[in-house]
Amino acid sequence: EAGVVQSPRYKIIEKKQPVAFWCNPISGHNTLYWYRQNLGQGPELLIRYENEEAVDDSQLPKDRFSAERLKGVDSTLKIQPAELGDSAVYLCASSLAFRGRTETQYFGPGTRLLVL
Amino acid sequence: AQRVTQPEKLLSVFKGAPVELKCNYSYSGSPELFWYVQYSRQRLQLLLRHISRESIKGFTADLNKGETSFHLKKPFAQEEDSAMYYCALRDAYSGAGSYQLTFGKGTKLSVIP
Numbered sequence: 001e002a003g004v005v006q007s008p009r010y011k012i013i014e015k016k017q018p019v020a021f022w023c024n025p026i027s028g029h030n031t032l033y034w035y036r037q038n039l040g041q042g043p044e045l046l047i048r049y050e051n052e053e054a055v056d057d058s059q060l061p062k063d064r065f066s067a068e069r070l071k072g073v074d075s076t077l078k079i080q081p082a083e084l085g086d087s088a089v090y091l092c093a094s095s096l097a098f099r100g101r102t103e104t105q106y107f108g109p110g111t112r113l114l115v116l
Numbered sequence: 117a118q119r120v121t122q123p124e125k126l127l128s129v130f131k132g133a134p135v136e137l138k139c140n141y142s143y144s145g146s147p148e149l150f151w152y153v154q155y156s157r158q159r160l161q162l163l164l165r166h167i168s169r170e171s172i173k174g175f176t177a178d179l180n181k182g183e184t185s186f187h188l189k190k191p192f193a194q195e196e197d198s199a200m201y202y203c204a205l206r207d208a209y210s211g212a213g214s215y216q217l218t219f220g221k222g223t224k225l226s227v228i229p
Contacts, residue, residue, distance in 0.1 A: 003159070042120070042202050042219030043160070056216065091160065105217060107160040 004108035006092050012114045018080035021111045025073070025094030032069055033105060034077050035091040043091050049075065050097070087115045118143045120205050122220035129193050130228045137188040137223050139177075139203030149179055149186040150204040150217070160202070163188075173197070193227045200224050 005024040013019050025032050030051050035043035046065070047057040051072040060067065064083070069075040079086055089112050093105040119142040129135050141147060151163040164172045166179040166186060177188045186203060203220040 040125075040221065042204070042221050043217075044219070045216050048216065104162050104165075106162075109159045 004092055004094055004106055006090075006108040006111050008111055009109060010112050010114075012116065013082055014116050015084055016081040018078065019082050019113060020076055020078045021090050021092075021113075023075045023077070023092030023108060025075075025092070026096075026106055029094035029096045029106075030072065031095045031097050032075050033093040033095075034067060034075070035093065037089040037091055037110070039088070046077070082113075082115045084115050087113055089113070118147075118205055118207075118218040120203050120218055120220035122201075122203055122223050124223045125221070126224045126226065128226045128228060131195055132192050135188075135190045135193045135197070135225065135227075137201050137203075137225065139186045139188065139220060141184050141186065141203075141205050143184075143205060143207075145207050147179075147205050147207065149177070150206075151175070151177055151186075151188050152202040152204055152219075154200040154202070156199070163201070193225075195227050195229055198225055198227045 004026055007022050011019055032049040034046040036046055037043045045059055047054055047060045047067050049069045052069050065079055067077045089110040091110045092108040095105045096103045121140045123138055149166045152160050153163045154160045163175060164170060164177060166177060175188055175190045177186050179186050200222050202222045204217045206215045206217050
């Protein structure tokens with residue numbers, strides 16, 4: 001089991017450029033989360049999906065951030081245009097919810113973004 | 117609003133000494149508390165959750181609702197315990213489905229040989 005897969009692992013871009021991150025959750029997991037982790041901080045939720053529906057995107061900066069989860073499996077998080085303050089680690093997590101139970105969130109390795 | 121506070125950024129202990137990583141929370145509802153750990157060059161992973169009431173890798177944590185704390189403890193630290201530890205909270209009654217985790221800023225534990 002590969003676990004949650006993210007790519008790229010590292011990305012360096014200049015400010016005002018676009019960037020996209022990709023996440024493949026654990027097979028069968030119907031819920032998916034994107035977190036942002038700034039240096040010296042804990043992860044903070046950006047958006048969470050149940051299947052293909054975004055059920056909470058209240059903390060996603062919608063002027064420049066967008067996300068999609070087509071077919072309820074893989075997900076892409078995009079920033080356009082990137083700003084210096086977007087430098088952070090972007091984490092994807094997934095979990096399985098069924099029959100009234102909510103299971104543990106499993107995290108990917110993250111994408112480390114540096115905006116110059 | 118949910119808030120998780122980990123007052124120590126760094127905690128250094130000698131091998132064999134007891135360890136206590138502090139976590140305090142603020143939440144008006146009924147919380148479920150977790151400890152996540154991130155070893156060097158590895159991904160964030162669940163260490164334990166309070167509803168399980170189990171000991172993982174010698175670590176235990178008890179939810180104290182009166183003091184709104186969920187401190188992580190281990191009687192004898194090992195070198196392999198060196199890692200970043202994050203305390204996290206969710207609403208226990210958010211139901212089945214996805215849920216939001218609120219994390220603390222983390223404590224780096226360094227076990228000195």
